[in-house]
Amino acid sequence: MTRTRTIVVFALALTVMVVAGGAFLNKMVEFVFTMAGDEVAGFGAVAVVTYLCGMVPLLCLTLWGAFTGRFRDVEAPAVRMLALHREIERQEARHG
Secondary structure, eight states, rough: OOHHHHHHHHHHHHHHHHHHHHHHHHHHHHHHHHHHHTTTTTTTTHHHHHHHHHHHHHHHHHHHHHHHTTTSSSTTTHHHHHHHHHHHHHHHHHHH
16 A cells, blocks of 8 residues: 555656646746847846756755655654653653
């Protein structure tokens, strides 16, 4: 069951990324053609470069996290925090 769930989640994530990436690429191509026009040459070039400078490192970090297994058990820290909180409350109740 877990293996099937992992495959389904991965397939859905891949589908979303492909569709969103395709739409983004389409808009970037349209934008490049708009910038190359005579009337608005260079319009928004700084904004696009700034956007890409911010997004490329974020994309690299996300891919690094996904490939190294950082997103496998995202609920564990929350469960651990609650368990530690209960333990602290028990110790405080014992020591008054």
